[in-house]
Amino acid sequence: MHELGIMTGVVQSVTAAAEDAGASQVTDITLRMGRMTEVIEEALQFAFEALAPGTVCEGAALHIVMVEPRSLCLECGCEYDHDRFHMSCPACGSGNVKLLAGREMNIESIEVDIP
Numbered sequence: 001m002h003e004l005g006i007m008t009g010v011v012q013s014v015t016a017a018a019e020d021a022g023a024s025q026v027t028d029i030t031l032r033m034g035r036m037t038e039v040i041e042e043a044l045q046f047a048f049e050a051l052a053p054g055t056v057c058e059g060a061a062l063h064i065v066m067v068e069p070r071s072l073c074l075e076c077g078c079e080y081d082h083d084r085f086h087m088s089c090p091a092c093g094s095g096n097v098k099l100l101a102g103r104e105m106n107i108e109s110i111e112v113d114i115p
C-alpha cells in the first residue's frame with residue numbers, strides 16, 4: 001500500500017505550504033495522479049483520512065484527478081492514449097515508445113482559510 005507513503009508526503013507538503021501562508025485551515029486539496037503510478041483513489045482517500053487529523057489538513061476535501069497514460073512512438077511518431085497494460089504503438093506495433101503522461105504525482109492546488 002504505497003498510497004500511505006504518498007499521502008504522508010502530500011500532507012507534509014500541504015501543511016508546510018499552509019503554515020508558510022499563515023493559514024489556519026486547509027479546505028481543499030487537488031492532486032494529479034498518473035494512472036501508471038498504480039495508485040488507487042480509494043486508498044489515497046483512506047490514507048488521507050488516517051493522516052489528516054491533528055494537522056491543518058483535517059476536514060479538507062481531497063480531490064484526485066487521474067491522468068490517463070499517453071505515449072509517443074519513437075519509430076513512427078504516433079502519439080496515442082493507452083492503458084496500463086498496452087503500451088506498444090497502435091500504428092506500427094513498436095515497443096520503442098516514450099511515456100509522455102501518466103506518471104504524475106503532483107499537488108495541483110490547495111485552498112486555505114487565512115484568519
Ligand SMILES: [Zn+2]
Nearest residue numbers: 073076089092
Ligand atoms: Zn509507431
